Amino acid sequence: MLSVLLATIALIGCAELSPSDPDAQKQSTALQQQQDAQAVQAATQATGRRVWFAGFAMNSTSTAFENDMELVSRRLSELGGPVLKYEDSDGRQTDKLRFPFATPATLAEAVQQISSHAGPDDIVVVFISTHGNRKILSVNVAHQEFKPMTATQLSAALAPLGNRPTIVILAACFSGSFLPELQGERRIVITSASGERASFGCQPDSRNTFFTEELFAENFDSSKSLSQMMAEAKVRVARREHALKFRNSEPQMSVGRKLRWLAERPLKDWFQAGKETTDVPPVAPLSLLGDAGKTAYHAYQSKPFPRAFVISSGGAGQYAVGTTPHDASLPSDPAARALALCNRRGLADCRLYAVDDRVVWTGY
Known part of the structure; x- marks a missing residue:
């Protein structure tokens, strides 16, 4: 009986804090207010461009999510310029909160605060790590599932940032499914998977x-640009997945037309004034294709008319043939259908490359 009682007391003492607990919620609110006050104070003391970081580890079922958030936060701090931080986590917290709870509400509030303080040329980085599914991000606190965050909700939460240069990074299964709602001219969106693939490492x-x-651990090099980092990380991720016999997660990167300069600039130069123009060299579209995309294009060339081929900036190819789709919900026109299929897969920046044997590419 004594041993049972002691075990029960130990369990009670180690109970995880949750937003359902009023005292824990008060702690969370106070921490969030403290973070905002610290960020505003640091921002007033900074000169030139600033980076605002909003990091959210939205799930308590793996240590990876909070570790991800802290890793990205640490890397940004190493860039040498002013970084103003909002860090929220649903990692295991007992007795006293270390971070505010990471929920759709706290994310929206942090973004609203950033939009109130950030200048038009500041850079905003929003990072979310959690479990995911198509169009939803899991919110799990103290091993209890709360209502998930949808793609529509995240899009609305980010809206106050307006035209500020924004980088959104989603580390979650099926996160590419968020791309249609999140893409924008002054936004870079990076996802750990396409819209129909899982990502890994969240035991x-x-x-x-x-x-x-x-993307951010041992191989991190601030002299490289986001585009370079992403290209190299995709290769390393694919190798790890292949070695474990996992299906490739197909990480995606969508770069808005007015943020090409940021995607191509070394991270260590983010805080420096430079040429920030939409005038960028045209991309040779077929050079974007990865091995699977090249295979798809080779197959496309032997298909009968009518047909259409679409390319994504992530290197994937998608084609459609004929006017009678197997899925009656898809358009009969092959060009519209190829685009719809590309978007359904959660691939980045789907653009029409060819119709029949005519190249109709308009560029990125």
Whole structure:
């Protein structure tokens, strides 16, 4: 009886804090207000461009999510310029909160605060790590599932940022499904998977998710640009997945037309004034294709008319043939259908490349 009683007391003492607990919620609110006050004070003391970081580890079922958030936060701090931080986590917290709870409400509030303080040329980085499914991000606190965050909700939460240069990074399964709602001219969106693929590395005791680790851990080099980092990370992720016999997660990167300069600038130069123009060299579209995309294009060339081929900036190819789709909900026109299929897969920046044997590419 004594041993049972002691075990029960130990469990009670180690109970995880949750937003359902009024005292814990008060702690969370106070921490969030403290973060805002610290960010505003630091912003007033900074000169030139600033980076605002809003990081959210939205799930308590793996150590990887909080570790991801802290890793990205640490890397940004190493860039040498003013970084103003909002860090929220649903990682295991007992007795006293270390971070505010990471929920759709706290995300929306943090973004609203940033929009109130950030200048038009400041850079905003929003990072979310959690479990995911198509169009939803899991919110799990103290091993209790709360209502998930949808793509529509996240889009609305980010809306106050307006035209500020914004980078959104989603480390979650099926996160590419968020691309249609999140893409914009002054936004870069990076996802750990396409819209129809899982991503990996989120076991209960994982150090980091595969994607975040390959993008920001040992191979991190601030002299490289986001575009370079992403291209190299995709290769490393694919190798790890292949070695484990996992299906490739197909990480995606969508770059808005007016943020090409930021995607191509070394991270260590983010705080420096430079040529920030939409005038960028045209992209040779077929050079974007990865191995699977090249295979798809080779197959497309042997298909009968009518047909259409679409390319995504992530290197994938998608084609449609004929006017009678197997799925009656899809358009009969092959060009419209190829675009719809590309978007359904959650691929970045789907653009029409060819119709029949005519190249109709308009560029990025």
